[in-house]
Amino acid sequence: MLSLDQIQRLAHLARLELADAEARAMRQQLNDILAMVDQMAAVDTTDVAPMSHPQEVTQRLREDRVTEADQRALFQPIAPAVDDGLYLVPKVIE
């Protein structure tokens, strides 16, 4: 069972602000989901290789050359805050 403190810790890791009331509602739902997921524990998976991907293939390689063009002028207008070609964020270094 996840505690409220654990929920807030996860929310911090996921960079989500959770009000206390929201965290309390979330706690019940997350614990319900984890109770359902816990059915997995009873399954014997000794020597079963994990399947991370549906196709058993290796990653394609390509020639090592620049393929991306500079599209800054196209991408900057959709950003929340830009100035002089830069993306603006709150000050992080004094």
Next chain:
Amino acid sequence: MHNATLAELSAKLARKEVSSVEVTRYFLERVAAGKALNAFITVDEEKSLAQARAADERIAKGGAHPLTGIPIAHKDLFCAKGWRTTCASKILENFIAPYDAHVIEQFNAAGAVILGKTNMDEFAMGSSNENSYFGPVKNPWDTKAVPGGSSGGSAAAVAARMAPAATGTDTGGSIRQPASFTGVSGLRPTYGRVSRYGMVAFASSLDQGGALAKSARDLAMVLDVMAGFDARDSTCMDRPKDDYVGALARGAKGLRIGVPREYFSQDLARDVGDPILAAIEEYKKQGATVVEVSLPNQHLSVPVYYVLAPAEASSNLSRYDGVRYGYRAPEYTDLLDMYKKTRAQGFGPEVKRRILIGTYVLSHGYYDAYYLKAQQIRRLIARDFAAAFGQCDLIMGPAAPCVAYDIGAKITDCVQMYLDDLYTIPINLAGLPGMSIPCGFGNKGRPVGLQIVGNYWSEALMLSAAHAFQQVTDWHTRTPPAFA
């Protein structure tokens, strides 16, 4: 015109009986008339008509593609240059895509017209289309009912004959279940068949683009445009597409249909089970044979999915930080606070739940018990299918355990709604292709879908089997009375 098949529309356009501008206007009017269904998030008449005019010029010059001039609706997670692409989320409410998804490029190259962007569950997370920032979609058969999800807007648009066909995506059943709930045909191709470049990611080892249409024949024409290799999606397979339309005439004779004994348990409502069994009987009449197969680990699919999909989602959705695009909270104290408030205000409750579950199962000390364990069971589930396909060509059963339920009926119990996806999720875990085609009606006159699952890359065979059924039945031609 709204009940015409794609081939019929194509022929009318080729013979210049109608222009693409007229066809596009006609469907835009139907979209406007059906506004109460809330199937579309964005409609842009000018953009659509500009494409229609270009299509008419192409037809006049000769060299048209079968889909030239035909309007197609797109699930609002395919980026289309200059079109708002929201994923039904506040965090992308004003995101104008600066580029085209591969799928959109393919339709543009064919000369098809973008009819609009359809509503969906936020980031494709949901099975009822109630998780949209833009409000729920209503089922054209009964506006009290959900259309299913997450491609609920696309399904409702095709069912209400507002669009000749629509794209969708299927991560855990998001094409097949809404197709079943709205009485349309839906196809999720093999993982890797359709490029996901420009298709907003939810769970990358499960997501696959596909389509919803009025019939298997129409789906074959649409898949022919969507399928194919694209190097920009590293999971897209370099493998030639088949002649989906040419293969339709195969018929059902000699088909070995596998029916998993686990599919007909107490989880399946009688009003759904009966039409499914009747459909399988119809296949027997057409010369198919039925063999019982077993998928013994199928009951573990939902638990496995709710580890893997949230884990992948929590990673994929970390990109929404309010810096390069999308919503940014209006007030914050510092960078961390900006991230947290932006994401708290930008994401809806279901997305937050899945991000938190995903963060938990990937966190230190829990990875082996959850994530690794789920990946191991995923392999067991995939092996079950491999064994079953040793005995049969296609697997058939229900797409959903019940018909469409009323809006609001299940939204408070998220786990119950998750468990309803028990028939669709195993296919995504294995990476297999799946379809749902209409095969009757259940309680309250709401549609029932027959699920057809094929082996890897067997879309042509699946479509031909679906087509064979649609040659001798008329379920796929039934139209919601309010939209006939």
